[in-house]
Amino acid sequence: MRVLDLRESRIDESETISWIKNIKRLKDVIETSRIEKRPGIMVAFDMEDVPSAIRLAEELSAADGNFAIKIGRPLEMQTGKEVISKVRDATDIPIVYDGKIADIPYISAKIAEIAYDAGADAVIMHAFVGADVVREVVNLGMGDVITVIEMTHPGSVEYLGHFSEKLIRKTSEIGVDGVVLPATRPERVSALSGLLNSGSIDSDSETYIISPGIHAQGAEPGDAIANGSDYEVVGRAIYQSEYPKESAEQIYRQAISRWGGV
Numbered sequence: 001m002r003v004l005d006l007r008e009s010r011i012d013e014s015e016t017i018s019w020i021k022n023i024k025r026l027k028d029v030i031e032t033s034r035i036e037k038r039p040g041i042m043v044a045f046d047m048e049d050v051p052s053a054i055r056l057a058e059e060l061s062a063a064d065g066n067f068a069i070k071i072g073r074p075l076e077m078q079t080g081k082e083v084i085s086k087v088r089d090a091t092d093i094p095i096v097y098d099g100k101i102a103d104i105p106y107i108s109a110k111i112a113e114i115a116y117d118a119g120a121d122a123v124i125m126h127a128f129v130g131a132d133v134v135r136e137v138v139n140l141g142m143g144d145v146i147t148v149i150e151m152t153h154p155g156s157v158e159y160l161g162h163f164s165e166k167l168i169r170k171t172s173e174i175g176v177d178g179v180v181l182p183a184t185r186p187e188r189v190s191a192l193s194g195l196l197n198s199g200s201i202d203s204d205s206e207t208y209i210i211s212p213g214i215h216a217q218g219a220e221p222g223d224a225i226a227n228g229s230d231y232e233v234v235g236r237a238i239y240q241s242e243y244p245k246e247s248a249e250q251i252y253r254q255a256i257s258r259w260g261g262v
């Protein structure tokens with residue numbers, strides 16, 4: 001019997017590895033939503049230094065708690081999509097690409113596809129651009145889709161605040177996996193998470209809520225989780241601290257104890 005030797009065959013070894021990785025990714029996507037709906041901290045990777053991002057990704061793999069990583073544009077712009085792949089190679093923790101995608105359906109889906117291919121488990125996009133755009137990204141079926149419903153800054157109240165109920169209702173019906181609500185306005189987290197779970201919205205019971213605004217923007221650990229959110233998004237208070245892993249673990253413990261669970 002002749003054993004297939006990759007060196008002799010015309011199949012390139014790196015191509016085979018990439019195939020295996022894609023099949024594994026596809027299996028994960030089919031089997032589950034990549035981000036579990038349970039209280040945790042989503043660490044915002046907005047640092048501009050790639051080696052320190054990789055170091056923190058490795059450290060978070062061994063950290064005590066439930067963590068996810070959100071890669072923002074300031075980091076992505078350093079190398080492009082490669083940084084997503086580098087972080088992917090450094091950790092098994094779920095990775096969210098926060099491109100706040102808000103373009104026409106074709107371009108939005110293209111951006112999302114590039115991020116998933118690079119190793120992202122989820123992408124963040126704006127809901128306000130319209131149901132057709134959200135549907136196009138969800139229909140890719142390549143990973144989780146998280147839509148921005150309300151934001152943390154004061155200006156969010158001027159526009160998004162007027163439409164947020166409609167946005168959460170509509171994007172849930174389309175089948176998004178997660179939504180963004182502001183930790184800086186816990187009463188909005190409470191109201192909109194209540195609406196999401198009320199049964200009056202056609203949403204999956206596994207739809208999770210992520211909430212930025214902890215520390216650097218004035219909210220306290222636990223403000224959002226205690227009001228119905230699942231992940232508190234924390235950037236500067238972690239990546240600018242002297243001991244980022246320890247800061248992440250401490251914020252996780254504080255949020256969980258405010259929530260009153262394990």
Ligand code: 3DU
Binds near residue numbers: 153
């Ligand atoms: O303020 P921090 O450094 O903890 O970072 C917050 C992160 O969350 C940052 O990546 C920002 O882009 C994101 N975000 C908001 O701060 C507010 C929103 O409404 C949505 C996302």
